[in-house]
Structure formats: C-alpha cells, structure tokens
Amino acid sequence: MALETRIYQKESNVRPGKLFKESFRDIYNSRFLARQLAERDIKAQYRQSYLGIIWAFLTPLATAAVWVFLNLSGTIKITETGIPYPVYAFTGTLLWSIITEAINSPSGSTKSARGLLSKINFPKEALIVSGIYKLLFNSSIKILLLVAFVFLFGIGFHWSLLLLPIVILGAVLFGVTIGLFLTPIGMLYNDVSKIIGMGFSFLMYITPVVYSVPEQGIMRTIMEINPFTPIILTSRDLITGASPEYLTYYLIILALTVPLFVVALLSYRISIPIIVERSA
Amino acid sequence: MKEEKEVLVKVEGLSKKFCKDLKLSLWYGLKDLFSNFRGNTSERLLREKEFWAVKDVSFELRRGECLGLIGHNGAGKSTLLKILNGLIKPDAGKVTIKGKVGALIELGAGFNPILTGRENIYNNGAVLGFSRQEINKKLEEIIDFAEIREFIDMPVQNYSSGMKVRLGFAVAAQMEPDVLIIDEVLAVGDLGFALKCIKTIDRILPNTAILFVSHSMPMVSRICNQILLLNQGEAIFQGTNVSKAIDLYYSSFSSDNSNVLFDDESIQLEKVELLNVEGYERNIPQLKWRDEFKIHFIFKNINLNEIPKFSIFIFDKEQRPVALLEENQENTQIEIRNNRIEFILKHKEIQLSKGFYYLNLYVSQGRIEAPLLRINNVLVFQILHETDLWPSFLLNSEYESINGEINK
Known part of the structure; x- marks a missing residue:
C-alpha cells in the first residue's frame, strides 16, 4: 500500500486548484472533529450556566428594548417602518447580532485553539466549520424567538418564512467570510479585534437595524451602499412577509x-x- | 542479510530562524503573510534581531528505528519537532515524511475541563484524527488502559494531573502511526505509568519510525538506537553510538564549580587534588579504568578538638549516587597538625565505567553525626576506557573453565 507523503519546505503552495482540493479534502476528513469541537463548546457553555441559552439573545433583546422605549416615550422620532416597531427593532438587533457573531467566529475559534495549534497537526478548517456549527446552533434559537415575535404581534404566517433558514445561512456565510479575511492579521495584532469591535458598533447606525432607510439625504446614500443593508432588510422582509426591496443587491x-x-x-x-x- | 526497511523521514538541510523581539517578530509575520501569497521562493537571510534556531540539520529515519533528539534547553529540539509535525514551516531545506504521523507532544489535547472523562475521550480522539466509530470501538480499551474507570464520568477538572495524562496517553496509544513524534511527555506520571509508556513504545517500535526528545538520558539510552545532539540549532553529534552522544551531552554541562550546602565554620576545605592522573582535558583530571584512586585532601581546622568523620560520595553525571568511599574509623591515623588536617584517601583499583564522575564531601562529628561541612562537587574526574557503558561499574571479571569435571 502506498503511504501518504507529506513534504514541508519554505515554499508555499499557491496553486489555487491544488489548494482547493486539499482544503476540501481536509474539511471532509475532519467533519467529525468539527462537530465534536462544536458539541464540546456548546455543552461546556451551557453546563456551567443557569441561564444558558438565554444569554444568546439577551443582549440583542436589551438593545431592542432600549430603542422601543426611546420610540414609545417620544424621546426620538423614528420614520414609519411599516410593521409594529417592536418587531422591527427586535428583528433588526437579532439579525445584527447573528452577523457580528459570525464575523467574530473565525478569529474566536482560532484564538481559543491556540494551544492546540502549536502542539498538534490537525485540519485547521475544522475550527472554521465548528465555528459555523456553533453559529447555526445559536442562530436557530434566535430564529425561533423571532418567529415567536412575528406571531405575537399578529403578523402571522407567510410562505416566505420558509426561506428564512437559507437567508440566515447567507448572513452567517457573509459574516464568516469577512471574519476569515481579518483573522490572519487579527491573530498577530490585537488591534484588529478592537477595530472590529468599535467599527461595528458604528456600522450599526448606518445600517437599517433599529430604524429604516430614510427617504432622502446623505444617510440614504450611505445606507444604500452599505452591503449590510440588503442582508438585514431582505431577511426582515422575508420574516414579515413584505416584498424584498433590495433583492437584486442582496443576490449580488x-x-x-x-x-x-x-x-x-x-x-x-x-x-x-x-x-x-x-x-x- | 537483513532487509533494509524503507526510509520514512527524510530531512535535508533544514533551517529555521526566530526573532528575539516580539514587536519585530509580529511585523515580520505580517510581511511573511503577504510574501506567502507569492509562493515564498526567494532565499531567506537573517533579518535584524533574528537568529537560527535550527541550522542545516539533515537525517534519515527508517521504519523500526528510534532517533533520540537531545540537547540543552533552547537547542532547537522542539522547533525541529514542530517543523517535522508540520506546525510551522522551515526557512530552508526540506522534510519528506511518509505515512501516518502521530505526535505525543501534548497529551489530552482538546480536553475541556468541565466535561467528563468519557466526553473528553471523544474530544481528544477527534483532535488526534479518529472517527467516532473508531473511538466507540476502542472506548472500553482506552478506559481500561488509563485505569480510571471509576472516575470516567467525573469532570476532568477534578482529575489529578497524573490521571489526565493517563487518559490522554490511553487515547494516544490507540494511534497506529508510521512515524511517531514524542516530546518529553513521559516525564510526568508515576513509575507505573512510565513503564506502561515504554511498553507501548516497545510494542509499536518495530513498525514505526520514532523521534524521541527527552532530557532523561536513561530513557534515551533505553529506547533510542541513534542520536542527534543539537547545540544552538546545529547538530554537533549524529550517529548510532548512543553512549558517546550521551557522554558528549553531559560534558557540555560544565559544572566544575562546587557549592557549599552546609558549613558551621568549624572546618574548612583548603585543597582537594586527584593524584597520579593520566592527564587533563579541559582541566578535568583523567584516570584509566583500574588505576589506583588517590585523593589528597587538606582541611583547615578552626575549632575542632578531634578528627571528624569524612564521607566522600561518588556521583555520576545524572547526579545519581554511585558509591561511598569507606569512612575513616575512630582509631584513624589522621592527626591535627598546625591546625591542618591533611590526608590521602586511597582506593586500590577503581572500576567505575567510562565517563565523568563527581565527588561530594560530607564532614560530620560525634555519635549523632552532627554535620560540620557539606560540599557538593568538590572534584570532577573522568575515567578512561575503550567501551561506552550505561552502567556505572565495569567490574573486573574472570571466566574460569571447568573442563567437564563438575560431576566428581
């Protein structure tokens, strides 16, 4: 039987075809590892906590509640959103939390595996895949909450609701891709994660998370360029049964x-x- | 003729550099990230504050062979292992490894402390590349091997460190690698565990090429059949003469400075000298095997009225006590003269095996042997002989023939 041969030298393989093949072979071979790592982290997270899963949506709920209060009390005036404002705010903050969690996932997984990385040779793609598993697990719970809200506020069932898992998967993939590009530099310099943290808290305000895209003005232009806008809006439109406004941009x-x-x-x-x- | 087994590990001119400064290291890392995408074909030279952690190392290892990698701390052993394990890339040279590689660098990798031992068997197994079915099949065997069945459903954070290592090793022992990389892991755990490890290694050795890093020379001499001695990244010895390599390793620690462990200031060592030596090498006196062993001692007496008891121990390079030179009796002929105690200690025929030895001195007094002075390492000497031996003594022996007259 021919033995598998590995060669280590300073030159790196940059032929995309071969890299692609190797990478996907590793992903396939490490499917158990990825699942096991995700299972391990999820189990450990909930075994050491009483509130457990509630933490996954407590922060976005709190943010939304603040905005609902600001709106109801008349402190700030928000343009008509077309659906009950609490639903609008909750869907916005929950979807936003899914995306930001996705962006932080690759570097988080890699950082927490530092000890492993320097000792054991295993398919590193498993870290990313296990991160995606964890995201999907957390997101599915958030989605259940979202759907509960939709019914609670009397918006009711729409066939488009069935497309939700695909849209969420798209949002997760979008976030993970951004996170993956930043991970190598982020592993070297801690500054990167600080910049991401700060940047995204600003970015939320130029994305229709808690208020809709204004009718005109500079804000409308910025929001329409912002690639996060179609992700959030399309997901929300599917949840509430409205016709997606930015579908083309979303598909692009x-x-x-x-x-x-x-x-x-x-x-x-x-x-x-x-x-x-x-x-x- | 014995068939030569296939070469599993081939290392050619391997070099690796590191940077001494963190900020600069990160900056180089950033640059390397980008040059990496261009294929990294240009030759690498040392940049500012960089040094070669491994320099131009080459070797081959066949199935059934075990290479011991020894050297001081920081000699480049672990770096070399990391490259061989594919964790980091070399800066020059090439490694070719055939077959499945297993690494015992850290036991229990992937353990989560708050999960149970059973759950962590799956975590650790997954990291080592097992599938769920394989672990299911081997689960009982792993639990038995680790001898922790009673605690298998307890969180690992409540395990003792020895138990954790046992569990980790039990999982790792299920690997059937072609190439096995071992780094110091056997140093932990009790004797029973160490024996178990050696047994496991003996079992897999015939079908495996092993790379073994250790500071424990008895372990190295027990397992390895070739040695690579590293010093500051370079191979200073390479070959199958294991004892010679170990000797070289020991002699590279120049521990010729003695240290006083206890001194109540009633007696002082003025001079200690080995007599009728063959010669000196780097100031270390040399004797031939079976030479007469004579040491000249001069002490300065400060406030003693009678001759104390002198105990002189011989230690080997591992700091194991090897022998005690018979102590002076009460009716000794040594005298205190001019506040000096001077004598020559003789042993007719020294039969220590080839190598370096150290003398430790212990002076005590009275029936309760109250300590007066204790000095380690008062003298270093070397025994010359043609054969390298692991045991400390080579006892002069004769083989008499009996000529078939046993049944008279």
Whole structure:
C-alpha cells in the first residue's frame, strides 16, 4: 500500500486548484472533529450556566428594548417602518447580532485553539466549520424567538418564512467570510479585534437595524451602499412577509460571498503556519 | 542479510530562524503573510534581531528505528519537532515524511475541563484524527488502559494531573502511526505509568519510525538506537553510538564549580587534588579504568578538638549516587597538625565505567553525626576506557573453565 507523503519546505503552495482540493479534502476528513469541537463548546457553555441559552439573545433583546422605549416615550422620532416597531427593532438587533457573531467566529475559534495549534497537526478548517456549527446552533434559537415575535404581534404566517433558514445561512456565510479575511492579521495584532469591535458598533447606525432607510439625504446614500443593508432588510422582509426591496443587491452580495468565502478559506489555510509560528 | 526497511523521514538541510523581539517578530509575520501569497521562493537571510534556531540539520529515519533528539534547553529540539509535525514551516531545506504521523507532544489535547472523562475521550480522539466509530470501538480499551474507570464520568477538572495524562496517553496509544513524534511527555506520571509508556513504545517500535526528545538520558539510552545532539540549532553529534552522544551531552554541562550546602565554620576545605592522573582535558583530571584512586585532601581546622568523620560520595553525571568511599574509623591515623588536617584517601583499583564522575564531601562529628561541612562537587574526574557503558561499574571479571569435571 502506498503511504501518504507529506513534504514541508519554505515554499508555499499557491496553486489555487491544488489548494482547493486539499482544503476540501481536509474539511471532509475532519467533519467529525468539527462537530465534536462544536458539541464540546456548546455543552461546556451551557453546563456551567443557569441561564444558558438565554444569554444568546439577551443582549440583542436589551438593545431592542432600549430603542422601543426611546420610540414609545417620544424621546426620538423614528420614520414609519411599516410593521409594529417592536418587531422591527427586535428583528433588526437579532439579525445584527447573528452577523457580528459570525464575523467574530473565525478569529474566536482560532484564538481559543491556540494551544492546540502549536502542539498538534490537525485540519485547521475544522475550527472554521465548528465555528459555523456553533453559529447555526445559536442562530436557530434566535430564529425561533423571532418567529415567536412575528406571531405575537399578529403578523402571522407567510410562505416566505420558509426561506428564512437559507437567508440566515447567507448572513452567517457573509459574516464568516469577512471574519476569515481579518483573522490572519487579527491573530498577530490585537488591534484588529478592537477595530472590529468599535467599527461595528458604528456600522450599526448606518445600517437599517433599529430604524429604516430614510427617504432622502446623505444617510440614504450611505445606507444604500452599505452591503449590510440588503442582508438585514431582505431577511426582515422575508420574516414579515413584505416584498424584498433590495433583492437584486442582496443576490449580488450572496453571489459574491460564496467565491470570496472559498478565497478566504484558502488564504486562512496558507497563513496558519505563520500564525502558529508568531503567535501561538 | 537483513532487509533494509524503507526510509520514512527524510530531512535535508533544514533551517529555521526566530526573532528575539516580539514587536519585530509580529511585523515580520505580517510581511511573511503577504510574501506567502507569492509562493515564498526567494532565499531567506537573517533579518535584524533574528537568529537560527535550527541550522542545516539533515537525517534519515527508517521504519523500526528510534532517533533520540537531545540537547540543552533552547537547542532547537522542539522547533525541529514542530517543523517535522508540520506546525510551522522551515526557512530552508526540506522534510519528506511518509505515512501516518502521530505526535505525543501534548497529551489530552482538546480536553475541556468541565466535561467528563468519557466526553473528553471523544474530544481528544477527534483532535488526534479518529472517527467516532473508531473511538466507540476502542472506548472500553482506552478506559481500561488509563485505569480510571471509576472516575470516567467525573469532570476532568477534578482529575489529578497524573490521571489526565493517563487518559490522554490511553487515547494516544490507540494511534497506529508510521512515524511517531514524542516530546518529553513521559516525564510526568508515576513509575507505573512510565513503564506502561515504554511498553507501548516497545510494542509499536518495530513498525514505526520514532523521534524521541527527552532530557532523561536513561530513557534515551533505553529506547533510542541513534542520536542527534543539537547545540544552538546545529547538530554537533549524529550517529548510532548512543553512549558517546550521551557522554558528549553531559560534558557540555560544565559544572566544575562546587557549592557549599552546609558549613558551621568549624572546618574548612583548603585543597582537594586527584593524584597520579593520566592527564587533563579541559582541566578535568583523567584516570584509566583500574588505576589506583588517590585523593589528597587538606582541611583547615578552626575549632575542632578531634578528627571528624569524612564521607566522600561518588556521583555520576545524572547526579545519581554511585558509591561511598569507606569512612575513616575512630582509631584513624589522621592527626591535627598546625591546625591542618591533611590526608590521602586511597582506593586500590577503581572500576567505575567510562565517563565523568563527581565527588561530594560530607564532614560530620560525634555519635549523632552532627554535620560540620557539606560540599557538593568538590572534584570532577573522568575515567578512561575503550567501551561506552550505561552502567556505572565495569567490574573486573574472570571466566574460569571447568573442563567437564563438575560431576566428581
């Protein structure tokens, strides 16, 4: 039987075809590892906590509640959203939390596996995949909550609701792709995660998370360019049964996300030895 | 003729550099990230504040062979292992490894402290590349091997460190690698565990090429059949003469400075000298095997009225006590003269095996042997002989023939 041969040398393999093949073979071979890591983290997270799963949506709920209060008390005036404002705010903050969680996932998974990375050779893609599993687990709970809200506020069932899992998967993939591109540098410099944290708290205000896109003005232009806008709006429209306003832009983003995700995955793959050497 | 087994590990001119400064290291890392995407084909030279952690190392390892990697702390052993394990990339040279690689670098990788031992068997197994079915099949065997059945459903954070290591090793022992990389993991755990590890290694060795890093020379001499001695990243010895390599390793620790452990200021060592030596090498006196062993001692007496008891111990390079030179009797002929105690200690025929030895001195007094002076390492000497031996003594022996006259 021929033995598998590995060669380690300074030159890195940058032929995309071969990289792609290797990467996907590793993802396939490490499917158990990815699941096991996700299972381990989810179990450990909930075994050491009483509120457990509630933490997953407590923050977005609180943010939304603040905005609902500001709106109801008349402190700020928000343009008509077309649906009951609490539903609008809750869907916005929950979807936003899914995206930001997705962006932080690759670097979070890689950082927490630092000890492993410097000791054991395993398919690193498993870290990313396990991160996606965890995201989908957390997101599915958030979605249940969202759906509960939709019925609670009398919006009722729409067939478009069935598309929700696909849309959420799209949002997760979009976030993970951005996170993956930032991970190699973020592993070297802590500044990156600070910038992301700060940047995204600002970015929320130019995305229709808790208020809708204004009719005109500079804010409308910014929001319409912002790629997060179609992700949030399309998801929300599907939940509430409205016809998606930015569908074309959304589909373009989605179509770009898939190949970009692959590129990000491959760049992550070839960056890992350097990350291990410098910061693990 | 014995068939040569296939080469599983081939290392050619391997080098790796590291940076001494963190900020600069991260900056280089950033640059490397980008040059990485261009294929990284240009030759690497040392940049500012960089040094070679591994320099131009080459070797081959066949199935059934075990290479011991020894050297001081920071000699580049772990770096070399990391490259061989594919964790980091070399800066020059090439590694070719055939077959399944297993690494015992950290036991219990992937454990989560608040999950149970049973759950962590799956975590650890997954990290080591097992599938769920494989672990299901081997679960009982792993629990038995680790000898912790009673606690298998307890969170691992309540395990003792020894238990954790046992569990980790039990999982790792299920690997059937072609190439096995072992780094110091056997140092932890009790004797029973160490024996178990060695047994496991003996079992898999015939079908495996093993790379073994350790500071424990008895372990190295027990397992390895070739040695690579590293010093500051470079191979200073390479070959199958295991004892010679170990000797070299020990002699590279120049511990010729003695240290006083106890001194009540009633007696002082002025001089200690080995007599009729063959010669000196790097100031260390040398004797031939079976030479007469004579040491000249001069002490300065400060406030003693009678001759104390002198105990002189011989230690080997592992700091194991090897022998005690018979102590002076009460009716000794040594005298205190001019506030000096001077004598020559003789042993007719020294039969220590080849290597370096140290003398420790212990001076005590009275029936309760109250300590007066205790000095480690008062003298280093070397025994010359043609054969390298692991045991400390080579006892002069004769083989008499009996000529078939046993049944008279």
